[in-house]
Amino acid sequence: MTQFRAAKGGRIDRSSAIEFEFDGQTYKAHPGDTLASALLANGVHLVGRSFKYHRPRGLLAAGAEEPNALVGVWRDSARYTPNLRATTVEIYPGLKAESQNRSPSLKFDRAGINGLFSRFIGAGFYYKTFMWPKTAWKSLYEPTIREAAGLGRAPTQADPDRYSNRHAHCDVLVVGAGAAGLSAARAAAAAGARVILCDEQAEMGGSLLSDVHTRINGLTASAWVASVLQELKANPRVTLLARTTAFGYFPHNHLGLNEKLTEHVAAPKPDQPRERLWQVRAAEVVLAMGAIERPLVFPGNDLPGILLADAARTYLQRYGVKVGSVVAVVTAHDSAYQTALDLHAAGVKIAVIADTRAEVSGDLAAQAWAAGIRIQHNSTVIGTRGKLRVTGIDLGQVSGSNVQPLESIACDTIIMSGGWTPSVHLHSQSRGKLVWDESLSAYIPGQTAERTRSVGSCRGIFGIAASLADGTKTGAEAAGTTSSITYEVEETRLANTGFIGALPQPGGKPGDKAFVDWQNDVTTKDLALAMREGFESVEHVKRYTTNGMATDQGKTSNMNALAFLAAGLDKPIPAVGLTTFRMPYTPVTFGSFAGYSRGELFDPVRRTAIHDWAQAQGAVFEDVGAWKRARYFPRGNEDMHAAVDRECVAVRQNCGIFDASTLGKIEVVGPDAATFLERLYVNSWANLKVGQSRYGILCREDGFVYDDGIIARLAEDRFHVTTTTGGAARVYAFMEDYLQTEWSDLSVWLTSISEQYSVIALQGPAARRVLEPLVTGVDVSAQALPHMGVVSGFICGIPMRLFRVSFTGELGFEINVPSDYGRAVWEAIYASGQPHGIVPYGTESMHVLRAEKGYIIVGQETDGTMTPDDVGLSWAIGKTKPDFVGKRSLARSSMHAKDRKQLVGLRTQDPKLVLEEGAQIVDSPGQKAPMRLIGHVTSSYHSAVLGHSIALAVVRGGRARVGQTLYVPMPTGDIPVIVTSTVFYDSEGAKLHG
């Protein structure tokens, strides 16, 4: 045991000693310690270097508000977490931690020299200092900033841990399990409500866990906490979540809670999730977040060994740790007296209680006096002594506006209290208003925007008895009832006083190194500079000085900065305004947000019924939306080009089989089905006969092509509509939108059948011979089933919808069979095709084959600005139709301008040269930038069948340019191209109709 471990007390397990490592050195601790309490027990105060000036820093707090002690903790090379607060890291055997922002060591830090230059890196330095010379940016400023920027180091390996997610609902969510939260949860649970109670700490109880004086119903505070927790635990309608931070308050009482599951465990089971994200939808929320003690702002207030008074009490009473041997107390609030008395009782020398107030009354002051502790009224602090640890305090005496140096007192620790700031973070996040309470000198929750209530000290109700009563009343109210629960409390009453802003200094000057924001290294001088430079809005000052930013979100700094600004601007505090509290309340890991969405589960991966067959054949897949589609089927050592050449030739000469199952399919049924399609698509549908299909084009209201597909009429009142693979969901939504909002008079319904059918495309001159032996009940001859014919029948005894359609320009069929039969039918067709040289082909060959025929792909030839006419499809428009979606837009004169971009074909002089898709087109060679761009290449391939490259492009007035030579400017020079028709192959369509 070290001299700093108190002889008794605390909630640590003294019977067991565990070892941990900090900055390579091994120390001893007890179960129940935090990293912070364990370091203090070993006399270690110096735990970090500050962000900007690299000043030596110690522990300021004992909880989540700690701004200084940011450490890296790791279990192994893949599990390194930077920027953890040492105050919230629970000790386990073998814990390894290191300080940050120092090089090479905490005691000697090279960048500590920043302190010497600190007058050059004050507020807004990055806006000013690095302005010139311009050439210094690359060589000096940027490398320097990169070196200095950021805090902690990021882990370099993938996170091996698992993260859990739970959605939960409750009647009452209580945030914070101190006196107010526990009594609120108890009252709500007693009323029969479904309650979730969460608390960020390892143990529930809040400040009651370090309160050894108060008695509740005759029990010590901690015994009362234990009894309430036991009662709540026994209630099946109550969920208790310790180590769980409510970090975000989202609309409609949706709160994000982060539960740490294994951070405190020495050897977590490999399968156990590390954290759980709770997404709670609460009917009512009770916020019992407590209050945070305010530091005092005086010169040199950031030395290691200077900490908050209540933190010192927590270290003593909860962790059995004395923060020092000789302690000076600076306070504006009674609560520091209790700490002084507790420390005194534990054998710590209290050098002085320097009280900023003119007079102090009450029990605690009397007890301190009786204990022989020196109390100095009207005090201020005008400086501190020490380098890596405080060694003394320079007190000043205030009289009126005059400050006189008083005395220098030796000490190894200073504890301070500026009073208490209610934690209004979540109330503010919920868009609740804050109101300034003059008597408390604090912002407290005002008008709420959600079903939420604040209780206890987070709304300015201080004291255990008052918090218990407030929690009870409000907890019951949230559960829709009233409560008769009362508590007998014996406690010391404290006056609600405090100090905000900077302590007065001689000559009214701010003084040196008087820190307001410890985490972001903001001093009173920085704030004063910002004001001198004209920054008056609190939001501007925040960003210019970085006060209250980053992970800290101003927990300890906001109010002091505000008061300092108000004094400087000579305005009342509420007139200065308040910055918004942002989520998260404390940092949340990326892993927690990612949850299960990683690896295979990052996004659904959709596979067709035929996928496994293609995989067994060695297909290479590509992602199309969420689908995996076979791109090509390489044989032997073929690369993609060789495979695609072979597949294309096979389709043109013999027969190919293609998995088109991913196409969107919608069954449109009802007496008004034809009318519905008539209004939606540009084509005519009323005249489409049963058993026939038609190529349909869907435009948006602006007249631009949105989707396309084959639409078949299965019966008078039944259509089978196909969409593009990527468009399936949005076209369905587009249709539903129109049906429900514009044409609710129509009697027609939409059903997605995309996944009901596997679609097997069989294409090529031999397609009919392959298909014929397998089908029954249908005649697939050219006479009985012409191009665009549709018929129902059976294939291998399986019911099918058979479409005679082609996206290759060959004789083709698309066989729709119920999906679970897709694989069997596919294999049957493949077997039947063997004597005919059938080959499976993928999306890449499909692209080439359709481009040889000039068939467009929506999203490739179109980009949301192409009309049907632009892509050569005006023939599809039903000219006599009174209306369709987009018709009015297409009537605008600009839609018929002669220089609109139109789809054309391009041929290169060099048959081997394949243009780059997306390449721009100009009409004369040798242009200098900016060139006059008249179009771009949309599709470009090598065609093995034709023996040369082909390209589709959109070019201004393109159809009138057929035969002209245009140029594709590339880094290697202009490539001359000849404008052609879009159809490169079988322009008469003889093969299609074969």
Added chain:
Amino acid sequence: MADLTGIPTMNHLTTARIAPQVTRSHWLAPLAPRSRFSLRAAPQVLALAGAAFGVAPSEQACRAVVQGTRAALWLSPDEQLLLGLEADTASIQADLHAALGKAAYSLVDVSHRQTALEISGPNAADILNGASPLDLSLAAFPVGMCTRTLLDKADIILWRTQHDVFHIEVWRSFTDYVTGLLSVIAREYES
């Protein structure tokens, strides 16, 4: 030309039927293939269909009615999902077309569009709540309740068939995702 929709189902090739693979465990089971129909019509026509189908459709929102081997799930005021034996696919279709005659309705066979899973056991609701934002307490989601909903990034139909048994209908290509997701969550309940 004849109406092309009256397709009889052939059952002699059921061995060729390959549904999405689901690994069975003590809390997860794939359910046998079924006939499924999406029936859309005005409420009075749905009532007429109920007589032919043998299950009177629920008038209460988000409730399933089970009668013998058949079930009708309320999905929206004009939409019922009808479930029956696989062997009854053709007869269900024929019976409904005959009963509804000239009424305005849409009957679409979606038997193969989706697969069915059963999640059961004391942790069933908790496992689902790893990805489902619904309140699955018995008070809010009683036995017999069904709804179209999201399971993280997948659309599903969720139906509580017993106290601790849930029936999930999911589009076939999302089966891997849904079972994979639920399996990862369920690992948290393995001791």
